[in-house]
Amino acid sequence: MEKPIIIFGAKGIAHPALEIFNSHDLVVYGFLDEDESLHKKEINNVAILGNPEDDGYLKLIGKKCEAFVAVDDARYRSSLVKMLNEKRKVQPVNALHRLSYISTDAAIGHGNFINAKVSIGAGASIGNHCILHTNATIEHQAKIGDFVQIGAGAVVNSGTTIGNGVFLGSGVTVVAGVTIGKNARVGAGSVVIGDVEANQTVFGNPAQVVEK
Template identity: 70%
Template sequence: MDKPVIILGAKGIAHPALEIFNSNQVIVYGFLDEDESLHGTEINTVSVLGHPEDDGFLKLIGKKTEAFVAVDDNKYRRFLVELLNERRKVQPINAIHESAYISTDAHLGHGNFINAQVTIGAAAEIGHHCILNTGAIIDHKAKLGDFVQIGAGTIINSEVTVEEGAFIGSGVTIVSGLTIGKNARIGAGSVVISSVGDNETVFGNPASKVK
Protein backbone atom coordinates (compact mmCIF):
# COMPACT_ATOMS: atom_id res chain seq x y z
CA MET A 1 0.00 0.00 0.00
CA ASP A 2 1.49 3.31 -1.10
CA LYS A 3 -0.61 5.73 0.98
CA PRO A 4 -0.54 6.11 4.77
CA VAL A 5 -3.74 5.44 6.74
CA ILE A 6 -5.90 7.61 8.97
CA ILE A 7 -7.67 5.53 11.62
CA LEU A 8 -11.13 6.77 12.63
CA GLY A 9 -11.52 5.93 16.32
CA ALA A 10 -8.88 5.89 19.05
CA LYS A 11 -10.36 3.38 21.50
CA GLY A 12 -11.24 -0.33 21.46
CA ILE A 13 -9.80 -1.94 18.32
CA ALA A 14 -7.90 1.22 17.32
CA HIS A 15 -4.65 0.19 19.05
CA PRO A 16 -4.66 -3.35 17.58
CA ALA A 17 -5.53 -1.82 14.19
CA LEU A 18 -2.37 0.27 14.48
CA GLU A 19 -0.44 -2.92 15.27
CA ILE A 20 -1.94 -4.60 12.20
CA PHE A 21 -0.82 -1.78 9.92
CA ASN A 22 2.60 -1.78 11.60
CA SER A 23 2.85 -5.53 10.95
CA ASN A 24 2.39 -4.81 7.26
CA GLN A 25 4.80 -1.84 7.21
CA VAL A 26 1.93 0.56 6.49
CA ILE A 27 2.36 4.06 7.92
CA VAL A 28 -0.47 5.34 10.12
CA TYR A 29 -0.79 9.12 9.70
CA GLY A 30 -2.88 9.56 12.83
CA PHE A 31 -6.14 8.86 14.66
CA LEU A 32 -9.41 10.81 14.65
CA ASP A 33 -11.82 10.46 17.58
CA GLU A 34 -14.92 12.30 18.79
CA ASP A 35 -13.60 12.33 22.39
CA GLU A 36 -11.88 15.72 22.65
CA SER A 37 -9.99 14.63 25.77
CA LEU A 38 -7.94 12.31 23.55
CA HIS A 39 -6.94 15.01 21.06
CA GLY A 40 -3.21 15.66 21.24
CA THR A 41 -2.49 12.35 22.98
CA GLU A 42 -0.59 9.47 21.38
CA ILE A 43 -1.08 5.75 20.89
CA ASN A 44 2.31 4.09 20.51
CA THR A 45 3.83 7.37 19.23
CA VAL A 46 0.97 8.03 16.74
CA SER A 47 -1.08 11.17 17.47
CA VAL A 48 -4.82 11.56 17.95
CA LEU A 49 -5.21 14.53 15.63
CA GLY A 50 -8.81 15.64 16.07
CA HIS A 51 -12.47 14.89 15.36
CA PRO A 52 -13.52 12.45 12.59
CA GLU A 53 -15.96 15.01 11.17
CA ASP A 54 -13.29 17.73 10.86
CA ASP A 55 -12.99 18.59 7.16
CA GLY A 56 -9.41 19.68 7.67
CA PHE A 57 -8.46 16.06 8.25
CA LEU A 58 -11.19 14.40 6.17
CA LYS A 59 -10.00 16.18 3.02
CA LEU A 60 -6.76 14.17 3.20
CA ILE A 61 -8.64 10.89 2.81
CA GLY A 62 -8.78 9.63 -0.73
CA LYS A 63 -6.13 12.05 -1.95
CA LYS A 64 -3.15 11.59 0.35
CA THR A 65 -4.32 8.85 2.72
CA GLU A 66 -6.53 5.80 3.04
CA ALA A 67 -8.99 5.37 5.92
CA PHE A 68 -9.88 2.60 8.34
CA VAL A 69 -12.80 2.69 10.80
CA ALA A 70 -11.69 1.25 14.16
CA VAL A 71 -14.93 1.49 16.13
CA ASP A 72 -16.55 -1.44 17.98
CA ASP A 73 -20.05 0.07 18.24
CA ASN A 74 -21.91 -0.91 15.07
CA LYS A 75 -24.21 2.12 14.99
CA TYR A 76 -21.32 4.58 15.13
CA ARG A 77 -19.24 2.37 12.82
CA ARG A 78 -22.02 2.59 10.22
CA PHE A 79 -22.19 6.37 10.66
CA LEU A 80 -18.46 6.77 10.00
CA VAL A 81 -18.53 4.44 7.00
CA GLU A 82 -21.40 6.47 5.51
CA LEU A 83 -19.49 9.67 6.26
CA LEU A 84 -16.53 8.40 4.25
CA ASN A 85 -18.77 7.17 1.44
CA GLU A 86 -20.69 10.43 1.13
CA ARG A 87 -18.11 13.12 1.89
CA ARG A 88 -14.95 11.49 0.55
CA LYS A 89 -16.38 8.95 -1.96
CA VAL A 90 -14.11 6.25 -0.52
CA GLN A 91 -14.48 2.86 1.15
CA PRO A 92 -12.44 2.03 4.26
CA ILE A 93 -9.61 -0.39 3.59
CA ASN A 94 -9.16 -3.78 5.27
CA ALA A 95 -6.84 -4.17 8.26
CA ILE A 96 -5.43 -7.70 8.01
CA HIS A 97 -2.69 -8.87 10.38
CA GLU A 98 0.31 -10.43 8.68
CA SER A 99 -0.19 -13.65 10.68
CA ALA A 100 -3.80 -14.19 9.53
CA TYR A 101 -4.43 -17.02 7.06
CA ILE A 102 -6.88 -16.27 4.27
CA SER A 103 -7.63 -18.92 1.66
CA THR A 104 -6.84 -17.97 -1.90
CA ASP A 105 -10.49 -18.33 -2.90
CA ALA A 106 -12.08 -16.68 0.13
CA HIS A 107 -13.95 -13.45 -0.62
CA LEU A 108 -13.50 -10.31 1.51
CA GLY A 109 -15.42 -7.06 1.38
CA HIS A 110 -14.20 -3.61 2.48
CA GLY A 111 -13.26 -2.24 5.88
CA ASN A 112 -12.75 -5.50 7.75
CA PHE A 113 -10.63 -5.86 10.91
CA ILE A 114 -8.86 -9.24 10.83
CA ASN A 115 -6.53 -9.71 13.78
CA ALA A 116 -3.58 -12.04 14.43
CA GLN A 117 -3.97 -15.79 13.84
CA VAL A 118 -7.43 -15.51 12.26
CA THR A 119 -8.11 -18.31 9.77
CA ILE A 120 -10.53 -17.87 6.86
CA GLY A 121 -11.13 -21.09 4.97
CA ALA A 122 -11.74 -22.05 1.35
CA ALA A 123 -14.67 -20.34 -0.37
CA ALA A 124 -15.62 -18.48 2.83
CA GLU A 125 -17.31 -15.11 2.32
CA ILE A 126 -16.72 -12.12 4.60
CA GLY A 127 -18.92 -9.07 4.09
CA HIS A 128 -18.03 -5.43 4.72
CA HIS A 129 -16.89 -3.80 8.00
CA CYS A 130 -16.66 -7.00 10.05
CA ILE A 131 -14.50 -7.42 13.17
CA LEU A 132 -12.70 -10.75 13.52
CA ASN A 133 -10.73 -10.86 16.75
CA THR A 134 -7.57 -12.83 17.53
CA GLY A 135 -7.57 -16.50 16.59
CA ALA A 136 -11.11 -16.68 15.20
CA ILE A 137 -11.69 -19.49 12.70
CA ILE A 138 -14.09 -19.04 9.79
CA ASP A 139 -14.25 -22.47 8.17
CA HIS A 140 -14.81 -23.31 4.52
CA LYS A 141 -17.95 -22.00 2.80
CA ALA A 142 -19.05 -20.04 5.88
CA LYS A 143 -20.66 -16.68 5.13
CA LEU A 144 -20.55 -13.52 7.26
CA GLY A 145 -22.80 -10.56 6.46
CA ASP A 146 -21.85 -6.91 6.90
CA PHE A 147 -20.97 -5.46 10.34
CA VAL A 148 -20.60 -8.90 11.98
CA GLN A 149 -18.37 -9.15 15.07
CA ILE A 150 -16.60 -12.38 16.00
CA GLY A 151 -14.84 -12.77 19.37
CA ALA A 152 -11.35 -14.11 20.00
CA GLY A 153 -10.96 -17.87 19.60
CA THR A 154 -14.45 -18.42 18.20
CA ILE A 155 -14.99 -21.22 15.68
CA ILE A 156 -17.51 -20.70 12.91
CA ASN A 157 -17.73 -24.12 11.29
CA SER A 158 -18.30 -24.94 7.63
CA GLU A 159 -21.32 -23.59 5.76
CA VAL A 160 -22.56 -21.48 8.66
CA THR A 161 -24.33 -18.24 7.68
CA VAL A 162 -23.99 -15.29 10.05
CA GLU A 163 -26.28 -12.48 9.00
CA GLU A 164 -25.74 -8.71 9.16
CA GLY A 165 -24.99 -7.09 12.50
CA ALA A 166 -24.70 -10.30 14.53
CA PHE A 167 -22.41 -10.28 17.58
CA ILE A 168 -20.65 -13.52 18.55
CA GLY A 169 -18.64 -13.47 21.77
CA SER A 170 -15.25 -15.01 22.51
CA GLY A 171 -14.71 -18.76 22.58
CA VAL A 172 -17.98 -19.65 20.87
CA THR A 173 -18.41 -22.77 18.74
CA ILE A 174 -21.11 -22.82 16.04
CA VAL A 175 -21.66 -26.23 14.45
CA SER A 176 -21.77 -26.63 10.68
CA GLY A 177 -24.67 -25.54 8.51
CA LEU A 178 -26.52 -23.28 10.95
CA THR A 179 -27.85 -19.75 10.39
CA ILE A 180 -27.29 -16.95 12.90
CA GLY A 181 -29.89 -14.28 12.28
CA LYS A 182 -29.59 -10.55 11.75
CA ASN A 183 -28.48 -8.64 14.88
CA ALA A 184 -28.43 -11.86 16.94
CA ARG A 185 -26.13 -12.02 19.98
CA ILE A 186 -24.28 -15.10 21.22
CA GLY A 187 -22.68 -15.04 24.66
CA ALA A 188 -19.04 -15.91 25.24
CA GLY A 189 -18.18 -19.60 25.50
CA SER A 190 -21.48 -20.81 24.04
CA VAL A 191 -21.84 -23.95 21.94
CA VAL A 192 -24.49 -23.32 19.31
CA ILE A 193 -26.17 -26.47 17.96
CA SER A 194 -29.29 -24.97 16.39
CA SER A 195 -29.99 -21.89 14.28
CA VAL A 196 -30.57 -18.52 16.00
CA GLY A 197 -33.31 -16.13 14.88
CA ASP A 198 -33.06 -12.43 14.07
CA ASN A 199 -32.47 -10.26 17.16
CA GLU A 200 -32.31 -13.28 19.49
CA THR A 201 -29.75 -13.59 22.30
CA VAL A 202 -28.49 -17.05 23.22
CA PHE A 203 -26.00 -18.32 25.78
CA GLY A 204 -24.70 -21.58 27.23
CA ASN A 205 -23.73 -25.14 26.31
CA PRO A 206 -25.85 -25.97 24.49
CA ALA A 207 -26.86 -22.38 23.77
CA SER A 208 -30.42 -21.47 24.68
CA LYS A 209 -32.46 -18.32 24.25
CA VAL A 210 -32.09 -15.60 26.88
CA LYS A 211 -35.43 -13.96 27.61
Template identity: 70%
Template sequence: MDKPVIILGAKGIAHPALEIFNSNQVIVYGFLDEDESIYGTEINSIPILGNTEDEGFLKLVGKKTEAFVAVDDTKYRKFLVEMLHDVRKVQPVNAIHQRAYISTDASIGHGNFINANVLVGAGTEVGSHCILHTGAIIDHKVKVGDFVQIGAGSIINADVTIEEGAFIGSGVTIVGGVTIGKGARVGAGSVVIASVGKNETVFGNPAAKVK
Protein backbone atom coordinates (compact mmCIF):
# COMPACT_ATOMS: atom_id res chain seq x y z
CA MET A 1 0.00 0.00 0.00
CA ASP A 2 1.68 3.20 -1.20
CA LYS A 3 -0.58 5.80 0.42
CA PRO A 4 -0.94 6.47 4.15
CA VAL A 5 -4.22 5.58 5.85
CA ILE A 6 -6.78 7.64 7.75
CA ILE A 7 -8.58 5.51 10.33
CA LEU A 8 -12.23 6.40 10.91
CA GLY A 9 -12.91 5.66 14.56
CA ALA A 10 -10.48 5.94 17.47
CA LYS A 11 -11.90 3.37 19.91
CA GLY A 12 -12.56 -0.37 19.91
CA ILE A 13 -10.61 -1.96 17.05
CA ALA A 14 -8.89 1.32 16.12
CA HIS A 15 -5.82 0.70 18.29
CA PRO A 16 -5.23 -2.88 17.03
CA ALA A 17 -5.89 -1.63 13.48
CA LEU A 18 -3.05 0.85 13.97
CA GLU A 19 -0.82 -2.01 15.14
CA ILE A 20 -1.76 -4.01 12.03
CA PHE A 21 -0.87 -1.16 9.68
CA ASN A 22 2.37 -0.59 11.59
CA SER A 23 3.25 -4.29 11.26
CA ASN A 24 2.81 -3.97 7.50
CA GLN A 25 4.90 -0.77 7.31
CA VAL A 26 1.87 1.29 6.31
CA ILE A 27 1.85 4.88 7.57
CA VAL A 28 -1.25 5.98 9.49
CA TYR A 29 -1.95 9.68 8.89
CA GLY A 30 -4.34 10.03 11.81
CA PHE A 31 -7.68 9.09 13.35
CA LEU A 32 -11.12 10.66 12.96
CA ASP A 33 -13.78 10.13 15.62
CA GLU A 34 -17.15 11.58 16.63
CA ASP A 35 -16.09 12.06 20.27
CA GLU A 36 -14.89 15.67 20.55
CA SER A 37 -13.41 15.07 24.00
CA ILE A 38 -10.49 13.10 22.53
CA TYR A 39 -9.56 15.53 19.75
CA GLY A 40 -5.94 16.55 19.98
CA THR A 41 -4.93 13.41 21.88
CA GLU A 42 -2.84 10.60 20.40
CA ILE A 43 -2.75 6.82 20.12
CA ASN A 44 0.87 5.66 20.03
CA SER A 45 1.92 9.11 18.77
CA ILE A 46 -0.74 9.14 15.98
CA PRO A 47 -3.10 12.14 16.39
CA ILE A 48 -6.88 12.11 16.64
CA LEU A 49 -7.51 14.88 14.14
CA GLY A 50 -11.23 15.58 14.19
CA ASN A 51 -14.68 14.33 13.25
CA THR A 52 -15.40 11.35 10.98
CA GLU A 53 -17.42 13.66 8.72
CA ASP A 54 -14.84 16.49 8.57
CA GLU A 55 -14.62 17.39 4.88
CA GLY A 56 -11.20 18.96 5.38
CA PHE A 57 -9.73 15.55 6.15
CA LEU A 58 -12.10 13.41 4.07
CA LYS A 59 -11.09 15.26 0.90
CA LEU A 60 -7.67 13.62 1.25
CA VAL A 61 -9.18 10.13 0.94
CA GLY A 62 -8.75 8.67 -2.52
CA LYS A 63 -6.23 11.33 -3.52
CA LYS A 64 -3.47 11.38 -0.91
CA THR A 65 -4.66 8.73 1.56
CA GLU A 66 -6.62 5.50 1.89
CA ALA A 67 -9.31 4.98 4.54
CA PHE A 68 -10.10 2.22 7.02
CA VAL A 69 -13.28 2.10 9.12
CA ALA A 70 -12.41 0.98 12.67
CA VAL A 71 -15.88 0.96 14.25
CA ASP A 72 -17.35 -2.02 16.11
CA ASP A 73 -21.00 -0.92 15.93
CA THR A 74 -22.42 -2.38 12.71
CA LYS A 75 -24.97 0.36 12.06
CA TYR A 76 -22.43 3.16 12.39
CA ARG A 77 -19.84 1.12 10.45
CA LYS A 78 -22.32 0.84 7.56
CA PHE A 79 -23.01 4.57 7.70
CA LEU A 80 -19.31 5.43 7.42
CA VAL A 81 -18.72 2.91 4.62
CA GLU A 82 -21.65 4.33 2.64
CA MET A 83 -20.37 7.86 3.23
CA LEU A 84 -16.97 6.92 1.80
CA HIS A 85 -18.69 5.33 -1.20
CA ASP A 86 -21.00 8.28 -1.82
CA VAL A 87 -18.73 11.22 -0.99
CA ARG A 88 -15.26 9.97 -1.92
CA LYS A 89 -16.12 7.11 -4.35
CA VAL A 90 -13.69 4.79 -2.54
CA GLN A 91 -13.74 1.44 -0.77
CA PRO A 92 -12.04 1.15 2.63
CA VAL A 93 -8.84 -0.89 2.60
CA ASN A 94 -8.30 -4.16 4.47
CA ALA A 95 -6.34 -4.32 7.73
CA ILE A 96 -4.80 -7.80 7.73
CA HIS A 97 -2.24 -8.71 10.37
CA GLN A 98 1.07 -10.16 9.20
CA ARG A 99 0.44 -13.24 11.36
CA ALA A 100 -2.95 -14.02 9.82
CA TYR A 101 -3.06 -16.86 7.27
CA ILE A 102 -5.31 -16.44 4.24
CA SER A 103 -5.46 -19.46 1.93
CA THR A 104 -4.22 -18.78 -1.59
CA ASP A 105 -7.65 -19.52 -3.05
CA ALA A 106 -9.80 -17.82 -0.42
CA SER A 107 -11.49 -14.58 -1.49
CA ILE A 108 -11.57 -11.46 0.67
CA GLY A 109 -13.62 -8.31 0.08
CA HIS A 110 -12.87 -4.73 1.15
CA GLY A 111 -12.50 -3.02 4.51
CA ASN A 112 -12.02 -6.13 6.63
CA PHE A 113 -10.25 -6.24 10.00
CA ILE A 114 -8.34 -9.53 10.31
CA ASN A 115 -6.24 -9.75 13.46
CA ALA A 116 -3.25 -11.92 14.41
CA ASN A 117 -3.45 -15.72 14.11
CA VAL A 118 -6.71 -15.71 12.17
CA LEU A 119 -6.88 -18.61 9.70
CA VAL A 120 -9.03 -18.45 6.57
CA GLY A 121 -9.19 -21.81 4.80
CA ALA A 122 -9.23 -22.98 1.20
CA GLY A 123 -12.16 -21.89 -0.93
CA THR A 124 -13.61 -19.69 1.80
CA GLU A 125 -15.33 -16.45 0.83
CA VAL A 126 -15.18 -13.49 3.22
CA GLY A 127 -17.31 -10.50 2.25
CA SER A 128 -16.54 -6.86 3.04
CA HIS A 129 -16.30 -4.84 6.28
CA CYS A 130 -16.04 -7.90 8.53
CA ILE A 131 -14.23 -8.05 11.88
CA LEU A 132 -12.30 -11.27 12.53
CA HIS A 133 -10.76 -11.13 16.00
CA THR A 134 -7.53 -12.75 17.20
CA GLY A 135 -7.17 -16.48 16.60
CA ALA A 136 -10.51 -17.06 14.85
CA ILE A 137 -10.43 -20.15 12.61
CA ILE A 138 -12.60 -20.11 9.50
CA ASP A 139 -12.23 -23.51 7.86
CA HIS A 140 -12.54 -24.39 4.17
CA LYS A 141 -15.49 -23.48 1.94
CA VAL A 142 -17.10 -21.18 4.50
CA LYS A 143 -19.17 -18.25 3.25
CA VAL A 144 -19.03 -15.11 5.38
CA GLY A 145 -21.32 -12.24 4.42
CA ASP A 146 -20.67 -8.51 4.72
CA PHE A 147 -20.45 -6.80 8.14
CA VAL A 148 -20.02 -10.08 10.05
CA GLN A 149 -18.12 -10.07 13.36
CA ILE A 150 -16.40 -13.23 14.62
CA GLY A 151 -14.98 -13.24 18.15
CA ALA A 152 -11.51 -14.24 19.31
CA GLY A 153 -10.78 -17.95 19.27
CA SER A 154 -13.99 -18.98 17.55
CA ILE A 155 -13.95 -22.03 15.28
CA ILE A 156 -16.11 -21.97 12.16
CA ASN A 157 -16.06 -25.42 10.60
CA ALA A 158 -16.25 -26.32 6.91
CA ASP A 159 -19.21 -25.41 4.69
CA VAL A 160 -20.79 -23.03 7.21
CA THR A 161 -22.66 -19.98 5.89
CA ILE A 162 -22.72 -16.82 8.02
CA GLU A 163 -25.06 -14.23 6.55
CA GLU A 164 -24.74 -10.44 6.56
CA GLY A 165 -24.47 -8.66 9.89
CA ALA A 166 -24.31 -11.77 12.07
CA PHE A 167 -22.35 -11.58 15.34
CA ILE A 168 -20.39 -14.58 16.62
CA GLY A 169 -19.05 -14.16 20.16
CA SER A 170 -15.65 -15.23 21.44
CA GLY A 171 -14.84 -18.92 21.79
CA VAL A 172 -17.81 -20.12 19.74
CA THR A 173 -17.74 -23.43 17.84
CA ILE A 174 -20.02 -23.78 14.81
CA VAL A 175 -20.25 -27.31 13.39
CA GLY A 176 -19.92 -27.92 9.67
CA GLY A 177 -22.73 -27.23 7.24
CA VAL A 178 -25.01 -25.00 9.32
CA THR A 179 -26.25 -21.53 8.41
CA ILE A 180 -26.20 -18.50 10.70
CA GLY A 181 -28.92 -16.16 9.46
CA LYS A 182 -28.72 -12.45 8.67
CA GLY A 183 -28.36 -10.35 11.82
CA ALA A 184 -28.25 -13.39 14.13
CA ARG A 185 -26.21 -13.35 17.35
CA VAL A 186 -24.35 -16.26 18.91
CA GLY A 187 -23.31 -15.84 22.54
CA ALA A 188 -19.72 -16.35 23.68
CA GLY A 189 -18.63 -19.94 24.26
CA SER A 190 -21.64 -21.44 22.50
CA VAL A 191 -21.55 -24.67 20.46
CA VAL A 192 -23.86 -24.34 17.46
CA ILE A 193 -25.05 -27.66 16.04
CA ALA A 194 -28.11 -26.47 14.07
CA SER A 195 -28.87 -23.52 11.80
CA VAL A 196 -29.81 -20.19 13.39
CA GLY A 197 -32.58 -18.09 11.86
CA LYS A 198 -32.51 -14.46 10.78
CA ASN A 199 -32.13 -12.05 13.75
CA GLU A 200 -32.26 -14.91 16.27
CA THR A 201 -30.03 -14.94 19.36
CA VAL A 202 -28.69 -18.28 20.59
CA PHE A 203 -26.52 -19.26 23.54
CA GLY A 204 -25.20 -22.37 25.27
CA ASN A 205 -23.94 -25.90 24.58
CA PRO A 206 -25.72 -26.92 22.52
CA ALA A 207 -26.83 -23.43 21.53
CA ALA A 208 -30.54 -22.72 22.09
CA LYS A 209 -32.68 -19.76 21.16
CA VAL A 210 -32.82 -16.95 23.69
CA LYS A 211 -36.27 -15.36 23.95
Protein backbone atom coordinates (compact mmCIF):
# COMPACT_ATOMS: atom_id res chain seq x y z
CA MET A 1 0.00 0.00 0.00
CA GLU A 2 1.87 3.05 -1.25
CA LYS A 3 -0.83 5.73 -1.12
CA PRO A 4 -1.55 7.74 2.03
CA ILE A 5 -4.76 6.92 3.88
CA ILE A 6 -7.72 9.11 4.79
CA ILE A 7 -9.56 7.82 7.86
CA PHE A 8 -13.33 8.37 7.88
CA GLY A 9 -14.33 9.05 11.48
CA ALA A 10 -12.30 10.63 14.27
CA LYS A 11 -13.76 8.87 17.33
CA GLY A 12 -13.92 5.31 18.63
CA ILE A 13 -11.52 3.11 16.69
CA ALA A 14 -10.04 6.02 14.73
CA HIS A 15 -7.14 6.55 17.14
CA PRO A 16 -6.09 2.87 17.33
CA ALA A 17 -6.50 2.63 13.53
CA LEU A 18 -4.00 5.48 13.20
CA GLU A 19 -1.64 3.61 15.52
CA ILE A 20 -1.95 0.50 13.35
CA PHE A 21 -1.17 2.35 10.14
CA ASN A 22 1.74 4.17 11.79
CA SER A 23 3.17 0.83 12.95
CA HIS A 24 3.26 -0.28 9.30
CA ASP A 25 5.01 2.96 8.29
CA LEU A 26 1.93 4.03 6.32
CA VAL A 27 1.12 7.72 6.00
CA VAL A 28 -2.28 8.91 7.25
CA TYR A 29 -3.22 12.06 5.33
CA GLY A 30 -5.92 13.06 7.79
CA PHE A 31 -9.31 12.31 9.33
CA LEU A 32 -12.81 13.24 8.14
CA ASP A 33 -15.67 13.49 10.64
CA GLU A 34 -19.18 14.91 10.53
CA ASP A 35 -18.73 16.54 13.95
CA GLU A 36 -17.70 20.09 13.04
CA SER A 37 -16.44 20.77 16.57
CA LEU A 38 -13.57 18.38 15.85
CA HIS A 39 -12.48 20.05 12.62
CA LYS A 40 -8.96 21.53 12.62
CA LYS A 41 -8.08 19.54 15.75
CA GLU A 42 -5.49 16.75 15.72
CA ILE A 43 -5.12 13.15 16.80
CA ASN A 44 -1.47 12.33 17.46
CA ASN A 45 -0.36 15.16 15.15
CA VAL A 46 -2.72 14.16 12.31
CA ALA A 47 -5.38 16.75 11.42
CA ILE A 48 -9.14 16.29 11.36
CA LEU A 49 -9.66 17.95 8.01
CA GLY A 50 -13.40 18.25 7.49
CA ASN A 51 -16.61 16.41 6.64
CA PRO A 52 -16.73 12.88 5.12
CA GLU A 53 -18.91 14.16 2.25
CA ASP A 54 -16.62 17.05 1.33
CA ASP A 55 -15.94 16.59 -2.40
CA GLY A 56 -12.61 18.36 -2.05
CA TYR A 57 -11.30 15.45 0.00
CA LEU A 58 -13.42 12.71 -1.57
CA LYS A 59 -11.90 13.33 -4.98
CA LEU A 60 -8.53 12.26 -3.56
CA ILE A 61 -9.83 8.77 -2.74
CA GLY A 62 -8.78 6.19 -5.29
CA LYS A 63 -6.42 8.51 -7.14
CA LYS A 64 -4.04 9.82 -4.51
CA CYS A 65 -5.31 8.27 -1.27
CA GLU A 66 -6.78 5.08 0.16
CA ALA A 67 -9.71 5.11 2.60
CA PHE A 68 -10.41 3.42 5.92
CA VAL A 69 -13.77 3.72 7.71
CA ALA A 70 -13.25 4.03 11.49
CA VAL A 71 -16.87 4.23 12.66
CA ASP A 72 -18.29 1.97 15.39
CA ASP A 73 -21.97 2.34 14.43
CA ALA A 74 -22.67 -0.35 11.82
CA ARG A 75 -25.39 1.61 9.97
CA TYR A 76 -23.28 4.73 9.59
CA ARG A 77 -20.24 2.62 8.68
CA SER A 78 -22.34 0.93 6.01
CA SER A 79 -23.51 4.27 4.59
CA LEU A 80 -19.92 5.56 4.33
CA VAL A 81 -18.78 2.35 2.64
CA LYS A 82 -21.67 2.61 0.19
CA MET A 83 -20.71 6.22 -0.60
CA LEU A 84 -17.08 5.21 -1.25
CA ASN A 85 -18.20 2.30 -3.42
CA GLU A 86 -20.58 4.40 -5.50
CA LYS A 87 -18.82 7.77 -5.70
CA ARG A 88 -15.19 6.68 -5.77
CA LYS A 89 -15.46 3.02 -6.92
CA VAL A 90 -13.13 1.90 -4.12
CA GLN A 91 -13.19 -0.49 -1.17
CA PRO A 92 -11.72 0.66 2.15
CA VAL A 93 -8.42 -0.96 3.16
CA ASN A 94 -7.86 -3.22 6.17
CA ALA A 95 -6.25 -2.07 9.42
CA LEU A 96 -4.40 -5.15 10.71
CA HIS A 97 -2.41 -4.81 13.92
CA ARG A 98 1.13 -6.21 13.84
CA LEU A 99 0.40 -8.22 16.99
CA SER A 100 -2.63 -9.98 15.52
CA TYR A 101 -2.38 -13.57 14.27
CA ILE A 102 -4.14 -14.45 11.03
CA SER A 103 -3.74 -18.01 9.73
CA THR A 104 -2.37 -18.31 6.22
CA ASP A 105 -5.47 -20.42 5.54
CA ALA A 106 -7.94 -17.76 6.74
CA ALA A 107 -9.90 -15.49 4.37
CA ILE A 108 -10.18 -11.77 5.12
CA GLY A 109 -12.38 -9.29 3.25
CA HIS A 110 -12.04 -5.50 2.88
CA GLY A 111 -12.15 -2.63 5.38
CA ASN A 112 -11.68 -4.67 8.54
CA PHE A 113 -10.24 -3.39 11.84
CA ILE A 114 -8.30 -6.17 13.57
CA ASN A 115 -6.62 -5.05 16.77
CA ALA A 116 -3.72 -6.40 18.84
CA LYS A 117 -3.68 -10.07 19.90
CA VAL A 118 -6.69 -11.00 17.78
CA SER A 119 -6.30 -14.63 16.64
CA ILE A 120 -7.98 -15.93 13.49
CA GLY A 121 -7.65 -19.67 12.96
CA ALA A 122 -7.21 -21.95 9.98
CA GLY A 123 -10.07 -21.99 7.50
CA ALA A 124 -11.88 -19.15 9.25
CA SER A 125 -13.44 -16.41 7.11
CA ILE A 126 -13.95 -12.77 8.01
CA GLY A 127 -16.28 -10.72 5.81
CA ASN A 128 -16.02 -7.02 5.04
CA HIS A 129 -15.94 -3.97 7.34
CA CYS A 130 -15.81 -5.90 10.61
CA ILE A 131 -14.36 -4.66 13.91
CA LEU A 132 -12.44 -7.19 16.00
CA HIS A 133 -11.25 -5.72 19.27
CA THR A 134 -8.16 -6.64 21.30
CA ASN A 135 -7.64 -10.30 22.16
CA ALA A 136 -10.72 -11.60 20.31
CA THR A 137 -10.34 -15.21 19.16
CA ILE A 138 -11.92 -16.61 16.01
CA GLU A 139 -11.34 -20.35 15.97
CA HIS A 140 -10.85 -22.55 12.92
CA GLN A 141 -13.58 -22.69 10.26
CA ALA A 142 -15.73 -20.04 11.92
CA LYS A 143 -17.56 -17.81 9.45
CA ILE A 144 -17.99 -14.11 10.24
CA GLY A 145 -20.29 -12.01 8.03
CA ASP A 146 -20.06 -8.33 7.04
CA PHE A 147 -20.24 -5.36 9.45
CA VAL A 148 -19.80 -7.59 12.51
CA GLN A 149 -18.35 -6.16 15.73
CA ILE A 150 -16.65 -8.51 18.19
CA GLY A 151 -15.67 -7.18 21.61
CA ALA A 152 -12.37 -7.47 23.43
CA GLY A 153 -11.60 -10.96 24.69
CA ALA A 154 -14.57 -12.60 22.96
CA VAL A 155 -14.14 -16.21 21.81
CA VAL A 156 -15.93 -17.46 18.72
CA ASN A 157 -15.38 -21.19 18.64
CA SER A 158 -14.91 -23.50 15.67
CA GLY A 159 -17.57 -24.04 13.05
CA THR A 160 -19.74 -21.13 14.16
CA THR A 161 -21.60 -18.85 11.76
CA ILE A 162 -21.99 -15.17 12.69
CA GLY A 163 -24.43 -13.27 10.44
CA ASN A 164 -24.10 -9.79 8.96
CA GLY A 165 -24.37 -6.89 11.41
CA VAL A 166 -24.04 -8.99 14.57
CA PHE A 167 -22.67 -7.36 17.74
CA LEU A 168 -20.84 -9.53 20.29
CA GLY A 169 -19.92 -7.72 23.50
CA SER A 170 -16.63 -7.99 25.35
CA GLY A 171 -15.86 -11.39 26.84
CA VAL A 172 -18.62 -13.24 24.97
CA THR A 173 -18.12 -16.97 24.35
CA VAL A 174 -19.90 -18.60 21.41
CA VAL A 175 -19.65 -22.39 21.61
CA ALA A 176 -18.73 -24.52 18.62
CA GLY A 177 -21.27 -24.95 15.83
CA VAL A 178 -23.67 -22.19 16.91
CA THR A 179 -25.31 -19.88 14.36
CA ILE A 180 -26.08 -16.26 15.27
CA GLY A 181 -28.51 -14.59 12.88
CA LYS A 182 -28.26 -11.24 11.13
CA ASN A 183 -28.21 -8.10 13.30
CA ALA A 184 -28.44 -10.04 16.57
CA ARG A 185 -26.80 -8.61 19.70
CA VAL A 186 -25.08 -10.53 22.47
CA GLY A 187 -24.42 -8.79 25.77
CA ALA A 188 -20.96 -8.63 27.33
CA GLY A 189 -19.77 -11.74 29.15
CA SER A 190 -22.55 -13.95 27.77
CA VAL A 191 -22.08 -17.62 26.92
CA VAL A 192 -24.02 -18.60 23.80
CA ILE A 193 -24.74 -22.34 23.74
CA GLY A 194 -27.56 -22.39 21.16
CA ASP A 195 -28.55 -20.66 17.94
CA VAL A 196 -29.68 -17.04 18.11
CA GLU A 197 -32.31 -15.78 15.66
CA ALA A 198 -31.88 -12.70 13.49
CA ASN A 199 -32.47 -9.38 15.31
CA GLN A 200 -32.64 -11.02 18.75
CA THR A 201 -30.81 -9.62 21.77
CA VAL A 202 -29.48 -12.20 24.23
CA PHE A 203 -27.61 -11.97 27.51
CA GLY A 204 -26.38 -14.18 30.32
CA ASN A 205 -24.80 -17.58 31.03
CA PRO A 206 -26.32 -19.38 29.28
CA ALA A 207 -27.52 -16.54 27.03
CA GLN A 208 -31.27 -15.95 27.07
CA VAL A 209 -33.45 -13.70 24.92
CA VAL A 210 -33.92 -10.22 26.38
CA GLU A 211 -37.55 -9.23 26.03
CA LYS A 212 -38.14 -5.74 24.58
